[in-house]
Amino acid sequence: MNETAIELRGLVKSYGKKAVLTGLDLAVPKGSVLGLLGTNGAGKTTMIKCALGLIRPQEGSARLLGEDSWTLSAAAKIRLGYVPQTINLYPWMKVRQLIDYTAAFYPNWNQELAARLMSEWSLPANDRIGPLSVGQLQKVAIVLALGHDPDLLILDEPAASLDPLARRQFLRMIIELAEPGRRTVLFSTHITADLERVADRVAILKAGRIAWQGLLEDLKEQTHVSLEDSFLEMHDA
Amino acid sequence: MRIRVETSSGMPITRQIAAQIRAQCASGTLQHGQRLPSVRALAAELDVNQNTILRVYERLTAEGLLERRHGDGTFVADCVPTGQMQAQRQLLRQEIARAVELAKTLGVDAEELHRLLDDEITLIRD
Numbered sequence: 493m494n495e496t497a498i499e500l501r502g503l504v505k506s507y508g509k510k511a512v513l514t515g516l517d518l519a520v521p522k523g524s525v526l527g528l529l530g531t532n533g534a535g536k537t538t539m540i541k542c543a544l545g546l547i548r549p550q551e552g553s554a555r556l557l558g559e560d561s562w563t564l565s566a567a568a569k570i571r572l573g574y575v576p577q578t579i580n581l582y583p584w585m586k587v588r589q590l591i592d593y594t595a596a597f598y599p600n601w602n603q604e605l606a607a608r609l610m611s612e613w614s615l616p617a618n619d620r621i622g623p624l625s626v627g628q629l630q631k632v633a634i635v636l637a638l639g640h641d642p643d644l645l646i647l648d649e650p651a652a653s654l655d656p657l658a659r660r661q662f663l664r665m666i667i668e669l670a671e672p673g674r675r676t677v678l679f680s681t682h683i684t685a686d687l688e689r690v691a692d693r694v695a696i697l698k699a700g701r702i703a704w705q706g707l708l709e710d711l712k713e714q715t716h717v718s719l720e721d722s723f724l725e726m727h728d729a
Numbered sequence: 730m731r732i733r734v735e736t737s738s739g740m741p742i743t744r745q746i747a748a749q750i751r752a753q754c755a756s757g758t759l760q761h762g763q764r765l766p767s768v769r770a771l772a773a774e775l776d777v778n779q780n781t782i783l784r785v786y787e788r789l790t791a792e793g794l795l796e797r798r799h800g801d802g803t804f805v806a807d808c809v810p811t812g813q814m815q816a817q818r819q820l821l822r823q824e825i826a827r828a829v830e831l832a833k834t835l836g837v838d839a840e841e842l843h844r845l846l847d848d849e850i851t852l853i854r855d
Contacts, residue, residue: 688736692780709741716739
C-alpha cells in the first residue's frame with residue numbers, strides 16, 4: 493500500500509499569455525505532510541486546482557488517490573478534504589446549520605471531531621455565516637473539510653488569515669491529525685515558520701515549476717540553514 | 730523527557746531530537762529499559778510532525794540505542810559506548826564555546842556569564 497496520494501506530471505497551464513505552470517512535477521507520498529512554498533503569485537493555487545481537477549491543465553497529467561483528477565470517482569471524492577484560499581459559503585446559513593448541512597452529504601461524518609474543533613476555536617454556532625470575519629470563515633471551512641475524516645487534506649494558505657493563537661491551534665491540529673502512514677496533508681503557504689514543525693516534506697514552487705522537493709531534513713542536511721534562508725536563497729534575495 | 734527543538738536552526742529537527750535522546754542515554758538521564766513516550770505523545774509535546782518522531786525512533790533503533798517492542802512501545806535498549814559519550818561531551822564544549830563567543834560580542838563579562846550559567850542550571854534543576 494505505497495500509494496502516491498498526489499502525482500503531477502509535466503503540468504502546463506497559462507491564462508492567456510501569462511504562463512503560470514511551466515512543466516510542473518510533484519509526487520506526494522501517502523502519509524506525508526507536505527508544505528508547498530512559493531511567493532505570492534508563484535502558482536500555488538493553480539497547481540492545487542489542477543491537482544483537484546477543478547481546472548484543466550493544457551498539458552501534463554494530474555492524479556489524486558490513484559485516479560485521474562479530472563474524472564475523480566465519488567469514492568475518491570469522499571476521501572478528500574479541501575479548503576480553498578477564498579472561501580465562499582452560504583452567508584444566510586447559521587454556522588451550525590451549515591455544518592449539519594455538509595455532514596448530511598457524508599456517511600462517515602465525525603460529529604465528535606467537528607464538535608471539538610468548534611469549541612476549541614470558539615466558533616459561534618448560532619451566528620450567521622455572512623458577518624463572520626475572514627479568520628472565522630477559514631476556521632469554519634477547515635471544520636467542514638475535516639468533518640468526514642478525509643485521507644487526503646488539501647489546504648490552500650490555511651493559516652494566512654488566522655490570528656497567532658488560532659494559527660498555533662490549527663498547526664497543532666494538523667500535527668495531531670496527520671497520523672503517519674494514513675492521512676496525507678498538503679498545505680500551501682508563504683510562511684516558512686509554519687512549515688518547520690508541521691511538515692516533513694517540502695516542495696518549493698518557483699517560476700511555474702517545483703524548484704526543490706523532498707524531505708525537509710534532507711534540505712537542511714544539504715544547506716545547513718533554516719528553511720527561510722533556503723527559500724530566500726532560491727529566490728536570490 | 731526534556732527535549733528542545735529549535736526550528737530556525739539549520740540542523741534538521743530529526744537530528745536535534747536524536748542528538749538529545751542520545752545525550753540523555755549517555756548521561757544516564759534515560760536508563761536502560763526505560764519506556765519512551767509514544768510517537769503521538771512526543772509529537773504533540775514538541776509540536777512537531779509525527780513522521781519526524783517516527784523517523785527519529787527508527788533511526789535510533791537501527792543504531793541499537795532504542796528497541797521497539799511491537800504494540801508495547803519504544804524502550805531504551807543499551808547503554809552507550811564510551812566513545813560516543815566523549816563525542817557528546819565534545820558537542821557540549823562546542824556549544825559552550827559558542828555561548829562564550831556570543832557573550833564576548835555582547836560585552837558580557839566573565840562574572841556575569843558565570844552568573845547566567847548558574848541561573849540556567851538552577852532553572853533546569855527545578
